[in-house]
Amino acid sequence: MDEANPAGFVVILVHNQAVPLPSNPAERLATIFQRILASDRNNPTKHVIASILETSGDVSLARSLSYVFALPDKIVDALRSLELEEDDLQWHLGWLPPAQRALTDLWQFNAAIHNVQQHFSPTDLVNLESANRLLRREKFERRIEEAQLDSLGEKVRELHDALVAAADIPDDLKLFMLDQLDQIARALREFRIRGPEALTEALDSVVGAIYRVSSSRPGAVTPETRTWFQKLRTVVADLALVVGLGAAVLQLPANFHSAVNELSPATQVQSQVESTPSPPDPISDPAQPPIESPAS
Incomplete structure (x- = not known):
């Protein structure tokens, strides 16, 4: 384990080079x-x-x-x-x-x-x-500005440090959230090698992990942990916006959103992504084509 980083967390590197980020x-x-x-x-x-x-x-x-x-x-x-x-x-x-x-x-x-x-x-x-x-x-990839990555990296670092110092969240949930932040931090670090693929992969992984926790532990969001879940959700929303999938975060499981919103005063729900209409659900919306089962 790195002596300079005994907790083993990913260190976010902020690039100050004048050259633009590679775009392909x-x-x-x-x-x-x-x-x-x-x-x-x-x-x-x-x-x-x-x-x-x-x-x-x-x-x-x-x-x-x-x-x-x-x-x-x-x-x-x-x-x-x-x-x-x-x-x-x-x-x-x-x-x-x-x-x-x-x-x-x-x-x-x-x-x-x-x-x-x-x-x-x-x-x-x-x-x-x-x-x-x-x-x-040919604009093979959507260009992402370095300022976007720096801003997201700063938010990840701030939440990471706040979580490490927090005493009002169970250790297992704290480690879970830190793991998700580490994945985003690693994607930011690898962006110059992998490009948007790294961010998309992190987004998929984090959203999937949140789905798993919110489905298997419906009581994870409590009045004590509410604020931390809101902050994590905001970081995920910011990541989705950087990737160019602003509505993707809205596909987080409904029980996660409802649990957080139920515990949150309406005045505290100010996320930019939350104001975007949810994509139609093909299960509940008869206007959408049914989901076909894959061939066995």
Whole structure:
């Protein structure tokens, strides 16, 4: 366990770089290779990569590297989705073979970073940048501004610290909420490698966990824990808005909303997302088509 972080919680990193956030997988990989090529050729590979990926500890580094290794395939899939002529596609993939060789040598942690640099030249980087420009022009991903991530990260950190110091919430519920905040914090940290996918995955996981707890423990929301559930729900709503799924948080289980709202004065329910009409429920709304059972 990290001595600087004895509780084992994810540390939220706030980025102050002037460059905009990458908006597609090609830009993410190009950013990584830019920093690799700019590194002192004699530096150990592990030191260089850990610095680029902003990781601490072998587990975190291995996790982040697994997402880096997945980037070439994501770029290929993204370019193929544009339905380019085969010649154009192959031209935009000229960087792929050297990138694959370079990424393979990233596992040689104790070797000098020169072993990686020798496989990927500035010309290869230019070719990768051409794929980036194409995907950026096609708006392959919805752009998320860094200010949005910083704001969400600050809210997660504030609630995390408040929960750690709180004495009015059972330990099991406190740990549950901290786990959800840790997932969001990790997604923020990994955004530069994974993009919106990391945030969407965290949103799905957190909403699912809330559904499980609210379904299996209907008495979890009490007058004492009400405020904490409201704060957690607000963070989840903010995450949904950043992802661009503002209504997604409304799909939290009805018993969670009703339990919190029943215990809450109307004047305290001020969430922006709560004011949005709920999506139609195909079970209770006859105008919606019935849900078909998957084929057995």
